[in-house]
Amino acid sequence: MIEKKHIIDRFTSYVTIDTESDPNSNTTPSTEKQWNLANKLVEELKQIGLEDVTIDENAYIMATLPSNVSYPVPVIGFISHFDTSPDFTGANVKPQIIENYDGKDIVLNEEQNIILSPDYFEDLLMYKGQTLITTDGTTLLGADDKAGITEIVSAMEYLINNPEIKHGKIRVGFTPDEEIGRGAHKFDVEKFGAEWAYTMDGSQVGELEYENFNAAGAVVTIKGKIVHPGYAKGKMINSMYIATDYINSLPRLETPEHTEGREGFFHLHTIDGSVDETKLQYIIRDHNKEHFEARKEMMKELANDINEQFQMEAVSVKIKDQYFNMREKIEPVMHIVSIAKEAMEQLGFKPLIKPIRGGTDGSQLSFMGLPCPNIFAGGHNFHGRYEYVPVESIIKATEVIVKIAELTAKDLTNYKSGEE
Known part of the structure; x- marks a missing residue:
């Protein structure tokens, strides 16, 4: 014993x-x-x-x-x-x-x-x-x-x-x-x-x-344009508002607090923002390799869509794989x-x-x-x-x-x- x-x-x-x-x-x-x-x-x-x-x-x-x-x-x-x-x-x-x-x-x-x-x-x-x-x-x-x-x-x-x-x-x-x-x-x-x-x-x-999850980390960098707020009309671009749009464009129910079992997610764990620049740090998780790759692609495509909307390189995404299933x-x-x-x-x-x-x-x-x-x-x-x-x-x-x-x-x- x-x-x-x-x-x-x-x-x-x-x-x-x-x-x-x-x-x-x-x-x-x-x-x-x-x-x-x-x-x-x-x-x-x-x-x-x-x-x-x-x-x-x-x-x-x-x-x-x-x-x-x-x-x-x-x-x-x-x-x-x-x-x-x-x-x-x-x-x-x-x-x-x-x-x-x-x-x-x-x-x-x-x-x-x-x-x-x-x-x-x-x-x-x-x-x-x-x-x-x-x-x-x-x-x-x-x-x-x-x-x-x-x-x-x-x-x-x-x-x-x-x-x-x-x-x-x-x-x-x-x-x-x-x-x-x-x-x-x-x-x-x-x-x-x-x-x-x-x-x-x-x-x-x-x-x-x-x-276990396939895992990656993503850093989303959003560039704005800082201008004196009294003279900002038509000139200022607030990176924090763009960041908000980016966050809300990802599937809201595909986050850790709404998933279980083999369901994957996007997890925003850090925000560091100002008018001129905002950084979002995400972890991406999915047991299914195809879904995992699709999640990474979704984050990149969303950045492209926003850049097209603003006609500038407002959003860049860097993704690094961490481990695999x-x-x-x-x-x-x-x-x-x-x-x-x-x-x-x-x-x-x-x-x-x-x-x-x-x-x-x-x-x-x-x-x-x-x-x-x-x-x-x-x-x-x-x-x-x-x-x-x-x-x-x-x-x-x-x-x-x-x-x-x-x-x-x-x-x-x-x-x-x-x-x-």
Whole structure:
């Protein structure tokens, strides 16, 4: 059995170390403080008995659990990231342990009247009777993705302590800067040496994902003409009004707050404007590659239409692809999803196979030659003060890792049938 107190102690030791990443930094890792947890993890991996524990100049950590069988078994990997999101502070995290949750409001911070309520966050009701770890309302928690790290380290420790469980060679990888989209940028796939891997970075119990958005970022620049407002008639062109026209000309219901599942969107996340010039920053997302390309084309065509109307180069659009849907890289090796699905079913809970409405290191890694679906890590309400994780979910995810290792050491013929 995986001991609950051991899990809590390990997890809280991670989340109390500030590892917030910084999108404005050009270094890797993007913040010096990420080294604090990275170096701790290196020592812990050695302490529990893993081999070939390495950390490179960019803080990418790798380690090996050797095979304990005499026959060939595919080398598999498990990967998580140790940075936390810059969306909300991760400094001075004070985790609160809620034993035997009763299904009622949780007072995170009495002084500031910050309440974690099932009236708003209905998922809480799934965890009545369980042990929750929450914030104190002033920081995020960091379950994204320190829960994933906890699960991987704990699973490796469990396999070492229970050698009767047969498994092949397992590689472990921990990365910086995933939250700012750089987690896989400097990941050495060849050095990692796995045939496939799983990121432990999802949310509720059962999540198993091998589809994600195709993603791009767009900067729309609108040029106006500044003239003294007292003498502006027929001369001034206010770029902010043109920007408003541009914004309103895109499909209003194809935004994050109106979409779900595989529905794509345009998301305007930043406006910086004056009469003379306005910049709009968008992210473009769609699971369907054709729809994704159509979205990018729509933004360009809209700019052309406005330029034609004003008879000048009023609007320019620069679009940069960010990542792509890993489904095309996973489908040829769907047995790796089937193994994870079987692991969950053998442990007695239902796999929730669904697309990720976001990005994942697994997407980039899949296109770098390491097919990498995503498995739940257990947390909810990431990147903010209402983040929480049930300890039982961390334990279940740890058990899934162990079970995947066990299943991979068995005959894979049944999983691979039908892939050709």
